[in-house]
Amino acid sequence: MDGWLGVVIMIVLGVGFAGVMIGLSILLGPRNPTPEKLAPYECGMPAVGDARERHSVKFYLVAMIFLLFDIEIAFLYPWAVALRDLGWAGFMQVVTFFLILSVGYIYVWRKGVLDWGPVARAVRRQVRDKAA
Amino acid sequence: MDLRFLIQLGIIGLTFFMLINASALLVYAERKVMGFMQQRYGPYLVGPHGLLQPLADILKLLMKEELRPRGADRWLFTLAPILSVTAAFAAFAAVPWGAETTLFGLLDEPVKLGVADINVGVLVVFAITSMGVYGIVLAGWSSNSKYSLLGGLRSSAQMISYELSYATALAAVILLAGSLSLRETVDAQAGYWFGVIPRWYVFLQPLGFIIYMIAGVAETNRAPFDFPEAEQELVAGYNTEYSSVRFALFPQAEYINMTTMAAVATDLYLGGWHGPFLPPEYGWIWFLVKVGAILFAYIWVRWTVPRYRYDQLMRFGWKWLFPASVVNLIVTAALVLALNA
Numbered sequence: 001m002d003g004w005l006g007v008v009i010m011i012v013l014g015v016g017f018a019g020v021m022i023g024l025s026i027l028l029g030p031r032n033p034t035p036e037k038l039a040p041y042e043c044g045m046p047a048v049g050d051a052r053e054r055h056s057v058k059f060y061l062v063a064m065i066f067l068l069f070d071i072e073i074a075f076l077y078p079w080a081v082a083l084r085d086l087g088w089a090g091f092m093q094v095v096t097f098f099l100i101l102s103v104g105y106i107y108v109w110r111k112g113v114l115d116w117g118p119v120a121r122a123v124r125r126q127v128r129d130k131a132a
Numbered sequence: 133m134d135l136r137f138l139i140q141l142g143i144i145g146l147t148f149f150m151l152i153n154a155s156a157l158l159v160y161a162e163r164k165v166m167g168f169m170q171q172r173y174g175p176y177l178v179g180p181h182g183l184l185q186p187l188a189d190i191l192k193l194l195m196k197e198e199l200r201p202r203g204a205d206r207w208l209f210t211l212a213p214i215l216s217v218t219a220a221f222a223a224f225a226a227v228p229w230g231a232e233t234t235l236f237g238l239l240d241e242p243v244k245l246g247v248a249d250i251n252v253g254v255l256v257v258f259a260i261t262s263m264g265v266y267g268i269v270l271a272g273w274s275s276n277s278k279y280s281l282l283g284g285l286r287s288s289a290q291m292i293s294y295e296l297s298y299a300t301a302l303a304a305v306i307l308l309a310g311s312l313s314l315r316e317t318v319d320a321q322a323g324y325w326f327g328v329i330p331r332w333y334v335f336l337q338p339l340g341f342i343i344y345m346i347a348g349v350a351e352t353n354r355a356p357f358d359f360p361e362a363e364q365e366l367v368a369g370y371n372t373e374y375s376s377v378r379f380a381l382f383p384q385a386e387y388i389n390m391t392t393m394a395a396v397a398t399d400l401y402l403g404g405w406h407g408p409f410l411p412p413e414y415g416w417i418w419f420l421v422k423v424g425a426i427l428f429a430y431i432w433v434r435w436t437v438p439r440y441r442y443d444q445l446m447r448f449g450w451k452w453l454f455p456a457s458v459v460n461l462i463v464t465a466a467l468v469l470a471l472n473a
Binding site: 003004005006007009010011013014015017018019021022024025026028029030031032033035037038039040041042043047050051052055058059062063066069070073076077080081083084087088091094095098109114115116 | 144195198256277285376381450462
């Protein structure tokens with residue numbers, strides 16, 4: 001099929017399939033909830049506090065770097081299609097673009113944003129600085 | 133409504149039906165392959181050689197009780213699995229799976245085998261598969277369970293990290309083909325070098341293919357990168373609180389995503405439906421064989437390689453895979469210019 005109609009039909013089919021399956025299970029499944037069943041699972045112990053607490057700042061950092069590099073890739077796609085027309089001038093422009101971006105990449109790397117484990121370089125450096 | 137439009141609707145219906153079948157068959161294949169790798173039979177009792185096992189599983193899950201934990205967000209909790217499975221189905225819409233055919237002379241003008249023929253197919257697949265992460269994050273957040281939330285967070289960080297290498301590896305193929313259309317990319321791979329080596333991009337982009345496959349495993353949350361549902365650490369990750377069919381929809385979305393990943397790899401790197409011995413009308417058989425081979429490799433990897441640690445995953449993705457894919461892209465671009473000019 002030409003054009004976008006196929007994608008729309010596929011989305012409708014997908015939503016319909018999921019809806020029918022969930023509807024069927026509501027019709028066919030039993031329903032006798034107890035307070036214990038409805039408690040969030042925490043290895044059999046009563047749940048402590050709320051799950052939606054603050055979490056590691058690492059996740060936010062990764063999301064921010066991702067945005068930068070993803071925009072870079074969004075620029076790359078039209079460039080990749082048109083490279084044969086752009087020639088070496090277009091190639092050099094993208095290499096320059098990558099070089100500028102890599103400054104930020106190296107900065108992020110040295111700052112330890114990409115290290116997640118306890119053996120992260122930043123932690124080791126801190127320990128070393130403290131000992132000195 | 134003319135015959136051509138009806139046949140095109142039929143092709144869409146067939147694709148949809150085959151995707152549902154693919155997810156059921158993959159569940160079966162996974163358990164069977166796992167069984168043989170661990171020197172046992174796997175499912176054997178339901179139907180011949182256990183072939184009806186997926187059907188029995190889904191019927192059992194239909195009969196189970198739906199539970200929604202206290203404090204869970206009522207609407208997002210239901211929306212999450214629907215979103216996952218819809219994104220999985222919709223992503224396949226842009227993937228062509230066969231050459232143009234007149235169905236043995238039934239039609240005057242040939243139809244294209246595939247749901248939708250879009251001239252920016254790569255972008256569409258890429259955009260819709262990225263939507264899948266919303267299903268997982270929403271499932272993790274709306275459950276109001278600590279394990280679910282951790283699974284959802286890990287999954288989002290992991291998927292966006294590997295998306296970079298994945299997208300950059302794809303850009304190198306776009307460079308070679310000079311088109312964003314998957315069908316044109318496949319047709320650019322027809323024929324042979326020196327009469328023997330098929331003109332598949334995997335031979336021009338060996339590094340890109342490896343990066344694509346590794347990132348693909350991470351994108352679909354499969355072992356050795358199955359952190360969102362690492363059962364030894366997070367019980368079941370983002371779907372801990374899900375039961376009944378709502379639970380079943382998550383693995384189904386995962387298996388359909390695997391199929392899409394394998395189909396895109398086949399189209400971009402393995403020459404799609406082009407292959408020896410078969411006339412072009414039967415090219416879809418080649419397509420199925422190649423997709424099946426990649427899917428088997430997926431399962432094989434899952435039962436061979438142990439799970440990474442999360443910091444290893446992030447380090448590998450950001451410090452090895454991403455620079456490698458960028459270098460691959462720039463070298464490819466330089467070679468394309470040097471050899472074409």
